[in-house]
Amino acid sequence: QVQLVESGGGVVQPGRSLRLSCAASGFTFNSYAMLWVRQAPGKGLEWVALISYDGSNKYYADSVQGRFAISRDNSKNTLYLQMSSLRTEDTSIYYCARVDWGHAFDVWGQGTVVTISS
């Protein structure tokens, strides 16, 4: 079945780096744009980054521009989020999701928890 599985979360000190992965299965990964969305404790959903189906276009929220990098490896059906210069405010559950043809996000992973703490 169609599935997204995130991994790579953990506890990291401020200023350090972390890479999240999102493994896709059950659909033609290289036909879909993908994105990352996060939810901080007690807060709402926040868009982080989006990448086109072929990786040629990448877009970022202002809050992570210059610190985070989204990428994909279509040969491995995997989406990535490289996070650098991490701040305490980056503490969140990070979800990957598929962008469908209706400008919506129809498949979501279960999320991976990132905690930034000294």
Added chain:
Amino acid sequence: QSALTQPASVSGSPGQSITISCTGTSSDVGNYNFVSWYQHHPGKVPKLMIYEGSKRPSGISNRFSGSKSGNTASLTISGLQAEDEADYYCCLYAGSSVVFGGGTKLTV
């Protein structure tokens, strides 16, 4: 990238109908028919309920409907059920950015 404005909370009794608003500007909600709505039960995965303003994905109950007037999109849930109690988010993906509303907690 200003967040879309939603009421913090709404409530209703079983069987009733409620509407959640999502207000943007003429540059975002008013200019695109791409608003989507997500249901999010705490500890679970967000679920797409409405896309392109008013379309329901396969498997979503017709108790859920979406509409738009001017710069405000709305989600209406009719025949409220206990399992509808959740957080609801509107979202607009247009051009090169994505923006979510602040979320609305629905209490049934």
